Amino acid sequence: MTALSALRGPQAPALDLAGRTALVTGAAGGIGRACALRLAAAGAEVRAVDRDAGGLDTLAGEAYGLAGTVEPHVLDLTDLDAAERAAAGTDVLVNNAGLQLVSPIEDFPPDVFRTVLAVMLEAPFRLIRGALPHMYGQGWGRVVNISSVHGLRASPFKSAYVAAKHGLEGLSKTAALEGAPHGVTSNCVNPGYVRTALVEGQLAGQARSHGIPRERVLTEVLLRDSAVKRLVEPEEVAEAVAYLCGPHAAFMTGTSLLLDGGWTAH
Ligand code: NAD
Numbered sequence: 001m002t003a004l005s006a007l008r009g010p011q012a013p014a015l016d017l018a019g020r021t022a023l024v025t026g027a028a029g030g031i032g033r034a035c036a037l038r039l040a041a042a043g044a045e046v047r048a049v050d051r052d053a054g055g056l057d058t059l060a061g062e063a064y065g066l067a068g069t070v071e072p073h074v075l076d077l078t079d080l081d082a083a084e085r086a087a088a089g090t091d092v093l094v095n096n097a098g099l100q101l102v103s104p105i106e107d108f109p110p111d112v113f114r115t116v117l118a119v120m121l122e123a124p125f126r127l128i129r130g131a132l133p134h135m136y137g138q139g140w141g142r143v144v145n146i147s148s149v150h151g152l153r154a155s156p157f158k159s160a161y162v163a164a165k166h167g168l169e170g171l172s173k174t175a176a177l178e179g180a181p182h183g184v185t186s187n188c189v190n191p192g193y194v195r196t197a198l199v200e201g202q203l204a205g206q207a208r209s210h211g212i213p214r215e216r217v218l219t220e221v222l223l224r225d226s227a228v229k230r231l232v233e234p235e236e237v238a239e240a241v242a243y244l245c246g247p248h249a250a251f252m253t254g255t256s257l258l259l260d261g262g263w264t265a266h
Helices: 030-041 053-062 080-086 110-138 159-182 198-212 212-220 233-243
Strands: 021-025 045-050 069-074 094-097 141-146 184-191 256-259
Touching: 021 030, 021 110, 030 045, 030 053, 030 069, 030 094, 030 141, 030 198, 030 233, 045 053, 045 080, 053 069, 080 110, 094 110, 110 141, 110 159, 110 184, 141 233, 159 184, 184 233, 198 212, 233 256
Parallel strands: 021 045, 021 094, 045 069, 094 141, 141 184, 184 256
Antiparallel strands: none
């Protein structure tokens, strides 16, 4: 662990996670993949959790040659007991896995609503629950919850997603208050629209719901409120996660780190 005195000079100590274990959910693609590679590059032994076995195998290959390692762990997070067990012994937990369905509330299938809440809110609760005993035992731990602008703002047709992300914000803040005396921080990272499969999948759904052609969805719907008119790259999100795991972020807890291109400045 970096001593506070080491932070006082002009030379920032690099993120060093050698000897640390990090669990990243939803690691087979998009933001999770970028986080797993970033943490492995900092030396962590990354437990990469996803239900997509093929994506995890690809990721493990991409991690070859990094300072740390990536170990694939195939798991469907709706198996909440298994999720809690998988988190035991981890030093860094990145709750990232997610899914989206764009549909008006009156048409929204209740079983999909339940699944979204299970994967994006209940599983993070169980993973934190599984990780905390080890973190508390050693007096150090980092919980990073990949929330969204939709953890702080709503959009029409995303009832389950917005509800889950708002819930995740509350869970993250509660974990921050409980974890502080034990050296455990908990924060959210809140991106705007990121260049991933999840956004690709939304373009068609949003076009249907808004009744406009697919090519107009990006500029007129997704980026309408973003002052910076581009998608965020997964690597930019992963760098924010790395910062929250680093020595300069020990005082930062219970907060939400926005990468939203100015969306919430409105
Ligand atoms: P993605 O679809 O590229 O990746 C999500 C991963 O989660 C996939 O690999 C998928 O297999 C996994 N997953 C889904 N359900 C699972 C389950 N039941 N068990 C195990 N794994 C499961 O998505 P992404 O864009 O990288 O999103 C990652 C996170 O970032 C999500 O929480 C999402 O809400 C959040 N986010 C994304 C954006 C964006 O614009 N892409 C913006 C803000 C926040």
